[in-house]
Amino acid sequence: MDSPIGVFDSGVGGISTLKVLASMLPHEDFVFFGDSGNAPYGEKRREEVQRLTNDAVQKLLMHHIKGMVIACNTATSAAKPMLLERYPDLTIVGIEPALKEAVDNGAQNILVMATPLTLAMPKFQRQLHLFSGERHIETLPCSGLAGLIECGAQRLDDVKDLLRRLLSTTSGRRFDAVVLGCTHYPFVKDQIAECLPSNPSFYTGYEGLTRHLTHLLGERQLLRSTNACRSIEFLSSSVNPHETDLYRQLFASSIESTTEFGRSGPKSESML
Structure with a gap:
């Protein structure tokens, strides 16, 4: 029950999903993994997306996650059925076009x-x-x-x-x-x-995704009712040592104020 929820995206995009998850599930810990070292996924072959997504799950499982959110539409489309088959004991949900x-x-x-x-x-x-x-x-x-x-x-x-x-x-x-x-x-x-x-x-579909995850974790009695010291950890595959700083800054900014990102938001060297 006290284990974190894993959130995965091909890069920084999943931070927008994480913000809603963290807001609607205020007692849960999270571990976010951004595969910025291999971003973007949208023009890759399906088999490569499946391989990269499975690698991400393996990294997150090392943190003893109790559930997994695929915060990437491309990875959900290409890899979610495979993941459900490989990890039947893990609660897995994925974002899809709303x-x-x-x-x-x-x-x-x-x-x-x-x-x-x-x-x-x-x-x-x-x-x-x-x-x-x-x-x-x-x-x-x-x-x-x-x-x-x-x-x-x-x-x-x-x-x-x-x-x-x-x-x-x-x-x-x-x-x-x-x-x-x-x-x-x-x-x-x-x-x-x-x-x-x-x-x-x-x-975006974020609220519906969070409600679905909440329902699934609740069925398995895995939801936390209190958490005095919430933890949100950020991980990245990027070789840029400042990539996780970008994740934290985007998470701290207001998702409704996207012009903040545009005008003076965090900068990151391209790792594409």
């Missing part, structure tokens, strides 16, 4: 931004087919975006340029919802909004 959440909230014109691999996976394609009947849904593969965000604020101008190019390829429709299908993207939500001709709602 298309259903946007639909359930009545959105009619939806833009889904994600990595090419996430959008190509059969599970998302089935969901897309299911919800496309009575509403307009566009998908936008954002090659290269996660990698630029991984570099920190020093590449913000490049992020803005890429977002303008990517979003110029949409139909020009006024979207009422944008699904951020990569955990890196919430850090540049304001910059995405600036490129759109409307004021859409943004969906």
